[in-house]
Amino acid sequence: MIILGIETSCDETSVSIIKASSDRIEVLSNIVSSQIKLHSEWGGVVPNLAAREHLKNISPVLKRALTCSKKNIKDIDLISVTKGPGLMPALLIGTSFAKTISYIWEKPLIGIHHIEGHIYANFIDSKLSARSLTKKNTVTIYKGRGSRIKFPILCLVVSGGHTQLILMKDHLQYKIIGETQDDAAGEAFDKVARILGLGYPGGPAISAEAEKSNRQISDLPLRQDSGEASKIQISLPRPMINSGDFNFSFSGLKTAVLYKTKKMSLSQISNLKSQICREFQQAVIDVLICKTVNAAEKYNPETIILAGGVSANKELQKQMASAIKDNLPHSKFKIPNSEFSLDNAAMIAAASYFRWKNMSEKQKKDSLKNWKTLQTEAGLKLS
Ligand code: KG4
Ligand code: ZN
Numbered sequence: 001m002i003i004l005g006i007e008t009s010c011d012e013t014s015v016s017i018i019k020a021s022s023d024r025i026e027v028l029s030n031i032v033s034s035q036i037k038l039h040s041e042w043g044g045v046v047p048n049l050a051a052r053e054h055l056k057n058i059s060p061v062l063k064r065a066l067t068c069s070k071k072n073i074k075d076i077d078l079i080s081v082t083k084g085p086g087l088m089p090a091l092l093i094g095t096s097f098a099k100t101i102s103y104i105w106e107k108p109l110i111g112i113h114h115i116e117g118h119i120y121a122n123f124i125d126s127k128l129s130a131r132s133l134t135k136k137n138t139v140t141i142y143k144g145r146g147s148r149i150k151f152p153i154l155c156l157v158v159s160g161g162h163t164q165l166i167l168m169k170d171h172l173q174y175k176i177i178g179e180t181q182d183d184a185a186g187e188a189f190d191k192v193a194r195i196l197g198l199g200y201p202g203g204p205a206i207s208a209e210a211e212k213s214n215r216q217i218s219d220l221p222l223r224q225d226s227g228e229a230s231k232i233q234i235s236l237p238r239p240m241i242n243s244g245d246f247n248f249s250f251s252g253l254k255t256a257v258l259y260k261t262k263k264m265s266l267s268q269i270s271n272l273k274s275q276i277c278r279e280f281q282q283a284v285i286d287v288l289i290c291k292t293v294n295a296a297e298k299y300n301p302e303t304i305i306l307a308g309g310v311s312a313n314k315e316l317q318k319q320m321a322s323a324i325k326d327n328l329p330h331s332k333f334k335i336p337n338s339e340f341s342l343d344n345a346a347m348i349a350a351a352s353y354f355r356w357k358n359m360s361e362k363q364k365k366d367s368l369k370n371w372k373t374l375q376t377e378a379g380l381k382l383s
Pocket of ligand 1: 010118158159160161162185186187189190201202203204207308309310311312313314341342343
């Protein structure tokens with residue numbers, strides 16, 4: 001079947017067309033219009049500005065998605081849209097638009113939980129999803145078809161708004177076994193980046209700085225004068241690493257960076273920036289890996305998957321793959337293709353295929369009337 005997906009929960013306007021069957025989920029188009037430039041001026045996403053941009057962009061993005069997929073309206077079997085969680089003004093543009101086209105084109109409509117979308121990004125098949133890390137790394141990431149991922153699945157969701165460990169015994173069945181008690185991992189990356197003057201979004205900027213520090217360390221013996229940065233050791237806590245449960249906390253880690261930098265001059269911060277980023281990133285990674293491995297040892301999943309924007313972090317991918325290989329040789333490790341790790345509509349369309357397959361004939365028929373009844377919920381829970 002051909003599915004049109006729509007995502008506007010935060011700062012990306014995205015429309016995708018996918019071709020889905022029980023054997024394969026193929027992305028025909030996945031257009032993402034990012035608002036990062038606009039929001040970076042404000043140091044974070046401004047909800048009303050995001051809504052205004054979504055409104056401006058959504059029609060041309062839809063047109064491009066249809067053109068690129070070489071499909072037209074009559075080919076579409078189902079429309080799906082992110083109904084929450086997210087920024088209410090932003091979500092409402094997507095859901096109102098989806099309701100309008102569902103009504104006018106007389107197509108069934110279903111609403112999808114944003115995190116369900118991130119999880120199902122792993123089920124998308126594409127040539128590129130058969131990925132491995134750089135040649136230097138010996139760790140392997142499961143390259144099999146998304147549609148063949150085996151249950152039970154342990155899923156580490158790491159995004160700007162969520163950090164959760166979720167156990168899935170089967171499709172669409174979610175048991176949250178641990179979650180953050182305060183900030184999400186991505187939120188911590190964004191806040192630490194703001195403290196260090198690295199702009200928005202923080203994740204890619206921090207990982208780039210951390211990479212610089214890695215290079216400096218590997219260059220060290222060759223350098224005559226390694227300077228101030230090599231003399232000072234930055235060390236940060238690994239919050240809740242020994243808490244004995246699967247919960248997380250990242251707010252204190254961000255505050256630890258704030259207190260450390262408050263004691264430094266601007267030039268010290270500038271000299272030590274990449275070292276701070278490296279240690280902060282490593283602290284987050286250590287906690288994420290420790291909790292995931294502990295949870296996997298308890299629940300014995302067939303597959304461990306990453307989901308959400310922070311899953312784009314190469315160091316996290318590499319170290320998690322290696323920890324799984326060493327500690328859980330019977331579990332496979334899967335990450336979404338980089339194209340589908342940040343917010344996008346293909347993941348929403350992919351999740352909606354599994355929802356649709358699970359619906360009765362009556363529910364499918366009723367979804368033709370969802371343009372009237374679909375609710376948008378900023379604080380929607382995964383169920
Ligand atoms: O999933 P996502 O696109 O949006 C939400 O649903 O929140 O995730 C965005 C988050 C941001 O906090 C961003 O800083 C983080 O993902 N992120 C990263 C990386 N790329 C994006 N965090 C760490 N390393 C990255 N390479
Ligand atoms: Zn997201």
